[in-house]
Amino acid sequence: MRVVLGLLDANAGEALVLGEDLSRSKEMRRKVGVLFERHGLYERLTVRNNLDHYARLFSIPDRQRKVGEVLEEVGLEERGDDMVHTLSTGLKRRAGLARALLGEPEVLFLDEPTSSLDPQAQKDFRTIIQDLSAKRRMTVFLNTHNLDEVQRICSRVAILDRGSVKLSGTMEEIRSPKSIEVEVVLASEDGAREAVSRLLTDSRVMGAERKGSTVDMSLRSPLWVKELVAWGLDIKEYKIRNLSLDEVYFEVLGQGVTA
Structure with missing residues (x-):
């Protein structure tokens, strides 16, 4: 995924997002949101202060309104003034998702988003992602080893092995058995x-x-x-x-x- 995001150079071939190589286009990177396994927030700041900080870095207009909007989208409107270090792992992951949504991304990249979460937190996070994708008409790129999760929420799937795509298609297509x-x-x-x-x-x-x-x-x-x-x-x-x-x-x- 880091190659796709332009964070690492590819050994061969190319990876395009929205038709562009993200390593060469700063403008295109603004259209992409990313949530890695680590949430990327400052533990000793409140959730709201974290989001305001990133909104300022991203030059997002009307920061206060936007921060309130993404907090509501991830179900943290009542926890915005809590220090990040006081949150559970699941809520920290949601706060990280809110940060990734600040720039109104057209494509959202998620790297193992439900790893280390308890079953209820996993279910809640999946529901948020599905609702966001439908509401924003946003493409969500999910990188995960949790195949049950893929089967639950993804419409298209690619199976990779050692950097090569072995199979890709809609869920219905790749689950069509040879027998x-x-x-x-x-x-x-x-x-x-x-x-x-x-x-x-x-x-x-x-x-x-x-x-x-x-x-x-x-x-x-x-x-x-x-x-x-x-x-x-x-x-x-x-x-x-x-x-x-x-x-x-x-x-x-x-x-x-x-x-």
């Missing part, structure tokens, strides 16, 4: 055994595995419930399972999940 993963629950284990025997003779079935009365199968093309019923199988449940982003990640990188 159709189906779980079928039958009325009995005997029925499940019979199902596996029948399934493995069908050219559409890449694999089938029985676990008790449940059969997991991978299909090249759809195999419908009515076909299974026509075979005389007593089916209690049939569901198509979508791949999780974790599964896509490990499939793309060719790695197994390890403890």
Whole structure:
């Protein structure tokens, strides 16, 4: 992300934001907001004084109004006069976000924004980001190892490995499996055994595995419930399972999940 922001030189290629190289355009850098893992605030100043200080550095007009506005957007309007060092990690992260919003950015870069936060603080931060993106019509660039978080809030995803993009696209596109993963629950284990025997003779079935009365199968093309019923199988449940982003990640990188 530091290469994209123009803070580090790229070994090869180029990284453009809004069509420009940020390392060469001071004007374009004004259109970008950034929140790294460290909030970038002075611990012995109040939240409001911190924001006023940065607003002055950024030459933002009507500083008092703008500071009040961003405090409200991140839910800190009642904590603006608190010293930063008295805030929880989650509230400090929100205060850092308020600083990143001062310049009305068109693109907001977030680096591991919910790391070290408790589940409630993570949920609150995600909600704020989603609301901000919708309200401001702002692009949010999220850099994270938290794939569950990506799956919850991102519309487009890129998976990188050693500096190379291995896969990118909309969430729906990258979660589209190469095979159709189906779980079928039958009325009995005997029925499940019979199902596996029948399934493995069908050219559409890449694999089938029985676990008790449940059969997991991978299909090249759809195999419908009515076909299974026509075979005389007593089916209690049939569901198509979508791949999780974790599964896509490990499939793309060719790695197994390890403890």
